[in-house]
Amino acid sequence: MSFAPQVPSAPENTKTLINDFSVEVATVNGSGSQTANNVLMRAIFQMGVPVSGKNLFPSNIAGLPTWFQIRANHRGYAARKHDVDLMICMNAETAREDVAKLKPQALCLYDEPLKLNALRTDLNFFPVPFQQLVAASCPEPKLQKLVKNMIYVGVTARMLGIDMEEVRKAISRQLKGKQKAIELNSGAAQAGFDWADQNIQDQDRLQIIRDNKTEGQLIVDGNSACALGAMFAGVTVVAWYPITPSSSLVETLAEYAKEYRIDPVSGKTNVAIVQMEDELASAGVIIGAGWAGARSMTATSGPGISLMSEFIGLAYFAECPSVFVDVTRMGPSTGLPTRTSQGDIEMCAKCSHGDTYHICLYPGNMEECFQFTYEAFDLAERYQTPVFVVTDLDLGMQNWATKPFTYPEAKFDRGKVLDEQQLKEIQDWGRYKDVDGDGICYRTVAGTPGGKGAYFTRGTGHSVHALYSEKPEDWKSNIDRLRRKFDTARTSVPAPILLSSGSKRGLLAYGSSDSAVTEAIDLLSEVHGKQVDYLRVRALPFTEAVEAFLDQMDVVYVVDQNRDGQMANLLREFFPERSGKIRKVLHYDSTAINAQTLVDQINDFEK
Amino acid sequence: MTASTASTPSTTPAVPTNKLGLTKQDYVGAKSTLCAGCGHDAITAQIIQSAWEMNIKPHMVAKLSGIGCSSKTPTYFLNQAWGFNSVHGRAAAVCTGVTLANRELTNVIASGDGDSMSIGMGQLVHMIRRNVPVVYILEDNGVYGLTKGQFSATADIGSVLKKGDVNELPPIDPCTLAMEMGCGFVARSFSGNPKQLNTILKAAFAHKGTALIDVISPCVTFNNHEGSTRSYKVTKDKEMPLQELGFVPYYELDQVEIPAGEAREVAFPDGSRLTIRALREDYNPMDRFGAMRDIHEAQAAGEFLTGILYLHPDRPTLHDYVHMIDQPLAQVSQEAVKPGPEVLRACMEELM
Numbered sequence: 001m002s003f004a005p006q007v008p009s010a011p012e013n014t015k016t017l018i019n020d021f022s023v024e025v026a027t028v029n030g031s032g033s034q035t036a037n038n039v040l041m042r043a044i045f046q047m048g049v050p051v052s053g054k055n056l057f058p059s060n061i062a063g064l065p066t067w068f069q070i071r072a073n074h075r076g077y078a079a080r081k082h083d084v085d086l087m088i089c090m091n092a093e094t095a096r097e098d099v100a101k102l103k104p105q106a107l108c109l110y111d112e113p114l115k116l117n118a119l120r121t122d123l124n125f126f127p128v129p130f131q132q133l134v135a136a137s138c139p140e141p142k143l144q145k146l147v148k149n150m151i152y153v154g155v156t157a158r159m160l161g162i163d164m165e166e167v168r169k170a171i172s173r174q175l176k177g178k179q180k181a182i183e184l185n186s187g188a189a190q191a192g193f194d195w196a197d198q199n200i201q202d203q204d205r206l207q208i209i210r211d212n213k214t215e216g217q218l219i220v221d222g223n224s225a226c227a228l229g230a231m232f233a234g235v236t237v238v239a240w241y242p243i244t245p246s247s248s249l250v251e252t253l254a255e256y257a258k259e260y261r262i263d264p265v266s267g268k269t270n271v272a273i274v275q276m277e278d279e280l281a282s283a284g285v286i287i288g289a290g291w292a293g294a295r296s297m298t299a300t301s302g303p304g305i306s307l308m309s310e311f312i313g314l315a316y317f318a319e320c321p322s323v324f325v326d327v328t329r330m331g332p333s334t335g336l337p338t339r340t341s342q343g344d345i346e347m348c349a350k351c352s353h354g355d356t357y358h359i360c361l362y363p364g365n366m367e368e369c370f371q372f373t374y375e376a377f378d379l380a381e382r383y384q385t386p387v388f389v390v391t392d393l394d395l396g397m398q399n400w401a402t403k404p405f406t407y408p409e410a411k412f413d414r415g416k417v418l419d420e421q422q423l424k425e426i427q428d429w430g431r432y433k434d435v436d437g438d439g440i441c442y443r444t445v446a447g448t449p450g451g452k453g454a455y456f457t458r459g460t461g462h463s464v465h466a467l468y469s470e471k472p473e474d475w476k477s478n479i480d481r482l483r484r485k486f487d488t489a490r491t492s493v494p495a496p497i498l499l500s501s502g503s504k505r506g507l508l509a510y511g512s513s514d515s516a517v518t519e520a521i522d523l524l525s526e527v528h529g530k531q532v533d534y535l536r537v538r539a540l541p542f543t544e545a546v547e548a549f550l551d552q553m554d555v556v557y558v559v560d561q562n563r564d565g566q567m568a569n570l571l572r573e574f575f576p577e578r579s580g581k582i583r584k585v586l587h588y589d590s591t592a593i594n595a596q597t598l599v600d601q602i603n604d605f606e607k
Numbered sequence: 608m609t610a611s612t613a614s615t616p617s618t619t620p621a622v623p624t625n626k627l628g629l630t631k632q633d634y635v636g637a638k639s640t641l642c643a644g645c646g647h648d649a650i651t652a653q654i655i656q657s658a659w660e661m662n663i664k665p666h667m668v669a670k671l672s673g674i675g676c677s678s679k680t681p682t683y684f685l686n687q688a689w690g691f692n693s694v695h696g697r698a699a700a701v702c703t704g705v706t707l708a709n710r711e712l713t714n715v716i717a718s719g720d721g722d723s724m725s726i727g728m729g730q731l732v733h734m735i736r737r738n739v740p741v742v743y744i745l746e747d748n749g750v751y752g753l754t755k756g757q758f759s760a761t762a763d764i765g766s767v768l769k770k771g772d773v774n775e776l777p778p779i780d781p782c783t784l785a786m787e788m789g790c791g792f793v794a795r796s797f798s799g800n801p802k803q804l805n806t807i808l809k810a811a812f813a814h815k816g817t818a819l820i821d822v823i824s825p826c827v828t829f830n831n832h833e834g835s836t837r838s839y840k841v842t843k844d845k846e847m848p849l850q851e852l853g854f855v856p857y858y859e860l861d862q863v864e865i866p867a868g869e870a871r872e873v874a875f876p877d878g879s880r881l882t883i884r885a886l887r888e889d890y891n892p893m894d895r896f897g898a899m900r901d902i903h904e905a906q907a908a909g910e911f912l913t914g915i916l917y918l919h920p921d922r923p924t925l926h927d928y929v930h931m932i933d934q935p936l937a938q939v940s941q942e943a944v945k946p947g948p949e950v951l952r953a954c955m956e957e958l959m
């Protein structure tokens with residue numbers, strides 16, 4: 001693996017950490033700190049150092065505490081770091097707790113009047129007179145609160161060795177076009193930098209040194225990536241209802257659509273985006289639209305999926321293409337609406353009453369958020385069924401560095417849809433006739449002329465000719481065919497990715513756990529001498545490779561960000577004879593997953 | 608009513624055909640499985656008749672419903688149309704999706720008082736608010752038939768169930784509710800008044816937004832007894848038509864002379880005209896607030912007004928609000944909806 005520059009002889013907590021540490025900023029929600037934090041993160045990114053940002057925010061518009069963790073890591077580890085190396089305390093309310101949780105020798109930059117240096121003797125404190133600095137750099141009292149945060153960006157840049165040119169660039173980018181705001185914020189950052197230059201003693205604990213590891217990369221959040229995936233997939237009908245953490249997905253899609261989905265002749269849009277009265281209606285709209293031939297989608301979170309579940313059962317049984325993106329948050333109920341979770345895995349897999357299994361896609365990074373949302377539309381139409389893209393708040397709303405997305409060149413797969421001519425040539429068309437033996441039947445869409453394609457769609461029992469039927473044999477053969485169709489999808493969904501070290505110790509994970517898992521695997525190998533084979537599952541139905549992995553391993557640790565080990569449960573359900581090998585490794589305290597907790601749990605199992 | 612009778616082409620003198628060359632047989636559906644004498648079947652007959660007269664292309668119709676006796680009826684008309692029997696109370700949302708996917712379709716929803724006024728009221732009022740193009744027929748009998756005779760939200764105070772329960776809750780009136788929501792076409796009719804219902808349905812087909820028609824349709828099994836305020840007999844006795852209605856379809860305008868000054872005339876976007884000869888001089892269906900007051904007063908007086916209750920044909924529809932292209936979205940080519948690689952490159956560069 002790549003180098004980790006350290007001073008070998010120094011004790012653990014005094015080593016210089018180069019391009020490998022975390023900065024946490026504690027502020028008050030609504031104080032404008034998000035801009036400052038993004039600027040700091042981007043400036044590090046522009047220094048060529050891999051970086052990730054996690055916003056731990058409350059369900060609140062203004063006033064409650066919020067934290068932002070920036071992690072620089074030369075190996076590209078993007079998961080949350082358990083320990084904070086530099087704490088920036090801007091919130092009097094949480095400052096004592098923020099200081100208390102730091103490890104010895106950590107750095108703490110704070111607003112001078114808070115007098116935090118009296119709290120501990122084993123930390124490196126840096127008091128900053130923010131009020132004086134802000135008053136000097138911004139004469140307008142109204143704006144002082146807004147630019148105050150930019151002061152700590154400047155101070156931090158000076159402390160860590162971040163080039164101010166990169167800070168200025170990041171500010172201009174962040175405040176695109178707003179010249180006055182750019183000047184004001186750049187001035188504040190510079191004031192912080194200059195003050196630190198004169199007043200803060202150089203420290204050699206944390207350093208950012210220019211590297212080239214982010215070249216060609218960009219920073220994006222998963223909701224935007226999903227929005228782009230949908231746009232390029234030619235989505236034509238979107239119905240939604242606002243719910244954190246999914247709202248920005250449709251809002252971003254709407255922004256892109258205004259630019260790229262306008263008919264050049266009429267100036268009108270070719271994607272209808274409608275904010276509905278609730279999630280029930282949103283589901284109804286996209287099912288009706290999919291039934292009538294559109295590519296349709298919604299984005300929501302767990303409570304929304306619950307409300308949609310009756311309609312989802314209808315769409316499964318009546319076989320209507322539709323795409324559901326679940327940006328998962330902590331539940332049940334309102335739960336922790338601004339905290340990440342993988343708690344909807346089983347709900348999405350089996351959403352609705354009766355016998356259902358749904359195709360689910362589990363993107364693990366930004367490229368997959370884009371690609372899987374794109375592919376969900378092909379799968380929905382190919383399999384004439386609801387398809388779930390299951391992400392979470394960590395993927396959806398946090399900032400991730402990524403390679404640019406690859407343009408999907410292939411033609412859309414619109415599935416088995418018969419037109420007037422094809423209908424003419426078919427002797428005995430039946431909407432629910434399994435002609436090809438793959439469980440997927442031939443459908444028509446409303447408006448097809450010729451008089452042969454019309455049929456009646458219903459949620460009640462039906463024959464292969466779509467006629468109402470309560471006959472036991474009709475019911476059973478239909479529901480069995482639907483299962484056959486789901487199993488056929490094994491050949492179409494994204495295959496899992498295997499990282500093999502030739503061991504018999506398996507680790508299986510999915511979705512946003514990937515970043516923590518790859519780091520944990522390195523820790524297990526480098527610190528504990530344990531080799532691990534890693535399989536990242538990317539879809540339901542499980543493909544043969546998943547079964548083979550369970551076969552080959554002696555033990556399989558399944559990582560879930562939920563209490564009950566929902567993916568482990570699904571694996572046990574589909575592969576009951578391998579149940580004994582499965583161990584649940586869990587993280588569900590509402591924070592983003594970190595590598596150390598995985599290492600600790602695996603070590604505990606092997607004590 | 609001569610104005611609304613389709614002319615008969617000379618080529619097929621035996622069986623009458625409409626302008627599309629289709630016979631009425633081309634508009635029928637499967638045999639009804641509702642109770643013998645059900646008012647809903649009388650409504651179905653008028654849907655068939657009016658769609659045939661209006662030359663609606665069956666393959667361009669989406670006929671949608673929720674759950675309940677009334678929601679079964681789309682099976683019984685327009686066999687060659689696309690049917691969708693969805694979930695309880697929520698055909699409105701499905702219809703919204705259908706019309707977004709294909710704005711050229713004619714949409715018909717058959718719903719009931721349980722489906723529309725209880726479980727589905729939220730979706731109905733929001734559908735009206737968006738002015739989704741649909742002929743929404745609310746087959747209103749005051750009870751839940753398919754679950755064997757519980758009161759619905761349109762049941763009158765004091766109405767008695769077969770087993771003796773008396774309704775004490777005030778009814779919700781779908782028509783004044785729709786008017787409050789700004790619905791551009793609100794009518795009430797009676798399954799026992801086929802002539803009026805036929806005219807209203809034809810006008811509804813010509814209307815470009817949501818047309819809500821509340822049709823009192825007595826339930827012969829659970830709500831047709833002594834003590835019921837929705838029995839066939841009570842409805843017949845109380846019915847008070849507001850107008851004598853005439854409908855002149857767009858294709859017959861030049862063949863019919865419309866006597867000037869005698870009746871109020873309303874033109875629809877396709878050129879069709881509805882002539883309204885008031886039977887109650889003071890009722891003005893173009894005056895929303897006045898009409899609402901009149902309906903409330905009539906209800907208080909125990910009268911049951913039928914006819915065109917409110918008309919405002921020019922409201923923008925869902926398609927206008929969404930600023931959609933004219934071509935059905937379901938038919939747009941991949942080239943038009945999938946931006947090219949240069950667009951992805953631009954989006955990526957913006958994030959770098």
